[in-house]
Amino acid sequence: MDIEYVCTHAGRPVTAVTRRDVARALLAVPSGVALVALPDLRRAMEAAGNPLSPPFWESARRTLSAVEAGLATAGDVQRWVESTGTEPIVLTPSYFIWPEEDERGPVATEMHAKLVAYLEDKVAAGEIDPDALAAGDAEARTAYEDLQERWLRTPQPDGRVPSDVVIDEKDQELLQDSRVEDEIALTELRGVLAKLPVQPEAPVGELAEAAARLRALLVMPGYPANVLRACSGLDDRPMPDDDGLLWLMVAAGLVRPLGDLPEDEDTLEEFIDLDGELSEEDIALANICALQHGDWLTGVGELVRTGPGASASPERIAQLIAEAEKAEGDVLDEDELRTVEELFTSVVSMWALLGIVDADNALTPLGWWGLPRALRLAWGDR
Structure with a gap:
């Protein structure tokens, strides 16, 4: 694993790579491999003029070490990725839940990407402090959650409310799945009755x-x-x-x-x-x-x-x-x-x-x- 892998994984040049991009790339390989690659990756980012920050690299080392030792839960890892400042919170305080990445439909995929871009703009503007998030600052976390809650409830330029359209898409998927299950069950029931x-x-x-x-x-x-x-x-x-x-x-x-x-x-x-x-x-x-x-x-x-x-x-x-x-x-x-x-x-x-x-x-x-x-x-x- 090296800087080229991170850029390919993120689909961005090294100068545009974010903390979230690095975190996701590190988690895409075995934790032992990621830990070994971490020092060289940090030096490569610094050489490219995109050093990120010492608190981020320390949080990465700490999290990957816990994963390698079998001490980190899935929630611990998810919260670390969220502390990068541009990762949407899986479960918001109002109980909005983003679908798993491999289960997102076109609408959820679009809205998730829009929120990532929005958060990146806020980080660039200094309105989100990733270092405070990485340090576990409670006020920074609350502000981060509130920011996302507001975005999810705010209509987009086309009038769509992100939380509503994501939930509607998921409901339609569940309804379709239920209809398929109904048809299969009806076929089996008819077979029972025919006998x-x-x-x-x-x-x-x-x-x-x-x-x-x-x-x-x-x-x-x-x-x-x-x-x-x-x-x-x-x-x-x-x-x-x-x-x-x-x-x-x-x-x-x-x-x-x-x-x-x-x-x-x-x-x-x-x-x-x-x-x-x-x-x-x-x-x-x-x-x-x-x-x-x-x-x-x-x-x-x-x-x-x-x-x-x-x-x-x-x-x-x-x-x-x-x-x-x-x-x-x-x-x-x-x-x-x-x-x-x-x-x-x-x-x-x-x-x-x-x-x-x-x-x-x-x-x-x-x-x-x-x-x-x-x-x-x-x-x-x-």
């Missing part, structure tokens, strides 16, 4: 009774009605008149929640208080949201294949998922198995309210008919 010897028919009486219970429950305050309303999107729209549609909307919402619990000042304080306990509804919704396509396919697929009377207890579903994972070459340890049980405990308690399972957590004819349809609705199959 059933008998296609379930709607148990009209059970469906009407379950819908009547739901209508009474959904207008009640508190848990569990608030979770069912949030999941089904019925917080901000009226219940449909059709019993089948209402039931399927609520059942599908447990697979793909459409909303979140209403937030008030007390709710926000609960989340900020990391030592506080989450409410029952918060835990339930978090558990439901944590389940993946594969969890639903395995659990529901086996229940549907077995038919009414099949055990739908959280423990049994977790065991089914563990067996499926083992068949694929993966083994769930005890903690992972316990986690799956906990996630489905919230689901099964909601299933009982819909009549999907009975008092013994056994699959009912209504659940046999409705669960596959709920999955299809949740995954976009109309």
Whole structure:
């Protein structure tokens, strides 16, 4: 590693190389190699008329030594790069998060480069002191964070707000990824249903009774009605008149929640208080949201294949998922198995309210008919 490598890595001539460029180049090679190259690199930069500063070189030596000794965390290294004065902060105080470099879309890549250029101008103007950042000066760090926060919220000449457009791009990417996963899961679900010897028919009486219970429950305050309303999107729209549609909307919402619990000042304080306990509804919704396509396919697929009377207890579903994972070459340890049980405990308690399972957590004819349809609705199959 030498000055030519740094310039090539940065895409700049040596006279324009910044602290950030050097730091990123040093981190692109093994730490031992970087440490050996550091003195010659410093002399080459000085000879080229771009010496940077003693505090920077000392911070580089200190950080690389910690990396080589296995004492530096990823956060330590990231904060060192940020202390160069032109590296965007990965996580800002307002919780804006830059995507990883290899996961940035065109918009995030553009905005990240614009922010780097903006910070370089501020360093050149003396408004950012990289040496103070390298020394761990708290005031300098706060000012550095505030400067970036303001830039992220300030419209560009074309009117785009950097933080908004980066988040929008990421949301669109996640939505597209989710749609692809939905299509794959739907294909697998159709395969499961095609192998059933008998296609379930709607148990009209059970469906009407379950819908009547739901209508009474959904207008009640508190848990569990608030979770069912949030999941089904019925917080901000009226219940449909059709019993089948209402039931399927609520059942599908447990697979793909459409909303979140209403937030008030007390709710926000609960989340900020990391030592506080989450409410029952918060835990339930978090558990439901944590389940993946594969969890639903395995659990529901086996229940549907077995038919009414099949055990739908959280423990049994977790065991089914563990067996499926083992068949694929993966083994769930005890903690992972316990986690799956906990996630489905919230689901099964909601299933009982819909009549999907009975008092013994056994699959009912209504659940046999409705669960596959709920999955299809949740995954976009109309």
